[in-house]
Amino acid sequence: MRRQFLKKAHKALANPTLQKALDQNAERRECERVRAFSTLPNPEHTLREAAQIRRQTIDNLQEYLAQFIKRAQENGIQIHGPFSAHAAVLTAAEIAKKHNARLIVKSKSMVSEEIQLNQTLETAGMRVVETDLGEFIVQLRGESPGHIITPAIHLLREDIAKTFASELNVPHSTDVSEMTETARRVMRKFFLSAEVGISGVNFGVAETGTVCIVTNEGNGRMVSTIPRIHIALMGVERLAPSLEDLAVLLQVLPRSATGQNLTSYVSLIQRPRTGNEPDGAEERHLILVDNGRLAMHRSQLQDALLCIRCGACLNACPVFREIGGHTYGSAYPGPIGSLVSTGLFGIEQYGHLSKASTLCGACTEVCPAGIDFTKLLLRARGEYVRSAPQPAWLRAGMPLFTWMMASPGRYHWAQRVGSLLTRLLPNSGGWLYRLPPPFSGWTRSRDFPPFAAEPFRERVHRLKSAGNGTYKVDKKLRETQVQEGEPQHGDLIVRFQEELERIDGEFVHCSAEELPNKITDFLASIEANRILGWGERSLELDSIVDHLREKGIQILEPEIPRSEDGNIRYEMLAGLDQAPAGLTTCLAGLADTGTVILPSGAGQSSLTSLLPRTHLVLLRAKDIYPTFDHWIRAGGREAIASSPQLTLITGPSRTADVEMILTLGVHGPERLIVFTLD
Numbered sequence: 001m002r003r004q005f006l007k008k009a010h011k012a013l014a015n016p017t018l019q020k021a022l023d024q025n026a027e028r029r030e031c032e033r034v035r036a037f038s039t040l041p042n043p044e045h046t047l048r049e050a051a052q053i054r055r056q057t058i059d060n061l062q063e064y065l066a067q068f069i070k071r072a073q074e075n076g077i078q079i080h081g082p083f084s085a086h087a088a089v090l091t092a093a094e095i096a097k098k099h100n101a102r103l104i105v106k107s108k109s110m111v112s113e114e115i116q117l118n119q120t121l122e123t124a125g126m127r128v129v130e131t132d133l134g135e136f137i138v139q140l141r142g143e144s145p146g147h148i149i150t151p152a153i154h155l156l157r158e159d160i161a162k163t164f165a166s167e168l169n170v171p172h173s174t175d176v177s178e179m180t181e182t183a184r185r186v187m188r189k190f191f192l193s194a195e196v197g198i199s200g201v202n203f204g205v206a207e208t209g210t211v212c213i214v215t216n217e218g219n220g221r222m223v224s225t226i227p228r229i230h231i232a233l234m235g236v237e238r239l240a241p242s243l244e245d246l247a248v249l250l251q252v253l254p255r256s257a258t259g260q261n262l263t264s265y266v267s268l269i270q271r272p273r274t275g276n277e278p279d280g281a282e283e284r285h286l287i288l289v290d291n292g293r294l295a296m297h298r299s300q301l302q303d304a305l306l307c308i309r310c311g312a313c314l315n316a317c318p319v320f321r322e323i324g325g326h327t328y329g330s331a332y333p334g335p336i337g338s339l340v341s342t343g344l345f346g347i348e349q350y351g352h353l354s355k356a357s358t359l360c361g362a363c364t365e366v367c368p369a370g371i372d373f374t375k376l377l378l379r380a381r382g383e384y385v386r387s388a389p390q391p392a393w394l395r396a397g398m399p400l401f402t403w404m405m406a407s408p409g410r411y412h413w414a415q416r417v418g419s420l421l422t423r424l425l426p427n428s429g430g431w432l433y434r435l436p437p438p439f440s441g442w443t444r445s446r447d448f449p450p451f452a453a454e455p456f457r458e459r460v461h462r463l464k465s466a467g468n469g470t471y472k473v474d475k476k477l478r479e480t481q482v483q484e485g486e487p488q489h490g491d492l493i494v495r496f497q498e499e500l501e502r503i504d505g506e507f508v509h510c511s512a513e514e515l516p517n518k519i520t521d522f523l524a525s526i527e528a529n530r531i532l533g534w535g536e537r538s539l540e541l542d543s544i545v546d547h548l549r550e551k552g553i554q555i556l557e558p559e560i561p562r563s564e565d566g567n568i569r570y571e572m573l574a575g576l577d578q579a580p581a582g583l584t585t586c587l588a589g590l591a592d593t594g595t596v597i598l599p600s601g602a603g604q605s606s607l608t609s610l611l612p613r614t615h616l617v618l619l620r621a622k623d624i625y626p627t628f629d630h631w632i633r634a635g636g637r638e639a640i641a642s643s644p645q646l647t648l649i650t651g652p653s654r655t656a657d658v659e660m661i662l663t664l665g666v667h668g669p670e671r672l673i674v675f676t677l678d
């Protein structure tokens with residue numbers, strides 16, 4: 001494995017396309033991350049809180065896991081496991097076979113990559129379609145994802161255009177919107193006809209048994225709403241103790257992952273479809289994946305389980321930024337991959353990855369879960385060194401090095417000698433370009449700086465004696481503004497509008513009397529003569545529905561037939577999919593993210609806000625809350641418990657999977673218009 005790693009690393013370094021793509025991704029993501037955290041009133045506090053929540057979860061993993069399993073079962077979710085990789089894939093295959101699945105749609109799940117789920121399902125004769133755009137692209141190319149958040153990070157649009165032309169039989173086009181539109185059209189058929197949907201899980205909430213899935217494109221909603229059977233895969237460590245804790249984790253996950261204040265769609269799944277509910281999976285299965293996690297929990301790499309898979313450490317890592325994800329040879333690349341791969345799959349196979357780090361600490365700096373990478377990487381290195389045969393010079397040299405470092409006097413003497421020797425070696429512009437053996441490997445690919453003429457400790461001592469001993473901490477996140485105090489209601493509307501518009505949503509402020517005409521005018525502008533609506537009515541919705549009917553606009557109330565006959569379901573869904581707009585109310589708005597919260601259940605089909613190109617939402621100004629946490633504490637907890645699948649919608653469906661270029665409407669609506677009523 002180590003040899004393969006080195007070979008792939010050399011290849012990656014010599015690939016200018018990959019280098020360009022990696023640089024582009026890392027720089028954009030880092031800027032967006034810093035911007036997103038700067039919108040929090042106190043980012044440092046939130047990060048500390050998130051890290052504490054993860055620490056508390058991992059310290060009490062068995063208790064929270066037992067609580068989560070109990071609650072989820074009470075909610076009607078069928079729990080399987082915790083299982084090894086082998087047992088997990090067999091269980092998924094058995095469930096799919098039992099329901100005669102031929103086509104499975106799947107949203108992004110790192111756990112499924114880890115256990116190689118697709119291969120098993122395909123061997124059993126089922127077709128598995130990855131529906132995240134980036135995953136879809138790499139699946140068409142027969143590759144694995146290059147990054148845990150941006151799977152097609154290693155590809156330029158020209159590569160993707162060629163893949164689409166050859167695999168999907170469409171005209172060659174490098175226009176990113178056109179490519180996204182092609183993906184939407186092709187995948188629509190799969191979504192509407194698949195018997196089973198598979199997803200990952202971002203968090204399981206222990207106190208309520210809620211399954212939380214976040215996606216930007218809306219494919220997570222599609223796979224958990226349309227197929228009759230939903231199978232979710234979750235690593236046993238991906239828990240949040242309470243809904244309030246989830247609210248904190250949802251503040252840091254999207255900010256760290258994609259630089260968004262909140263991901264476009266956060267689905268909070270409580271239970272399967274029951275009674276007269278119009279949609280949602282009729283069976284929900286949750287496969288808990290152990291696959292070495294519980295053993296890792298007892299090991300010295302336990303802290304790697306704190307990870308919430310945001311990918312920020314990959315973007316920050318100078319090694320990942322040069323060699324990319326495929327070089328690591330594991331489903332989990334980058335700094336966290338070096339730890340998780342070693343912890344889950346063994347030091348023999350992946351121990352060498354602990355050396356794929358400069359120990360610069362950039363990963364620790366950005367990690368919202370508070371993982372001390374340097375400590376863990378050194379532990380993994382120690383174990384690796386003990387387990388693998390080392391060259392003779394290293395075996396002899398380490399005791400000498402230990403002896404030297406064990407005494408301040410000897411250490412000081414070694415610094416002086418090192419400084420003198422490195423000054424005698426050949427250099428170019430002050431940098432050494434050829435070190436003698438056994439250090440010559442270093443200068444084969446990069447230069448080496450000579451030791452400082454004045455050692456650091458001496459410099460500090462001199463500066464302190466000169467009275468210049470004050471040092472500034474230069475951390476970008478610490479420069480952000482701290483705002484205090486609860487906002488007033490008028491401020492909430494303004495903030496809601498600003499945030500909604502920043503994420504490409506549209507805001508209309510009007511009175512209840514003006515609303516019917518505003519909506520009919522809009523529908524006339526897009527030539528819509530039929531729309532999707534909700535059977536469950538509020539006062540506002542009732543008056544609009546009457547008005548629209550008077551104007552000759554047909555309002556369809558979606559309901560997926562419970563039939564097992566795929567053709568009947570497909571015909572019905574394909575008809576609904578033609579409606580250009582959907583009209584719903586919502587439970588609340590969140591000012592800090594420009595989010596609307598939609599329930600589901602009897603008379604409140606999720607399809608209305610998912611299938612059409614445009615989603616129109618009515619929001620009462622008095623229902624705008626400062627944050628998700630405020631809403632949970634003000635009664636949101638009950639709404640989550642009573643809704644089979646509640647969704648936080650933050651802007652239109654979006655993707656930046658092709659060269660980081662933003663396009664809207666990849667699976668869900670491309671327009672989100674919020675009519676805010678006084």
Ligand code: SF4
Pocket residue numbers: 256306307308309310311312313314336363366367368369370371
């Ligand atoms: S280790 Fe930290 S930074 Fe890296 S993916 Fe996990 S949570 Fe994100």
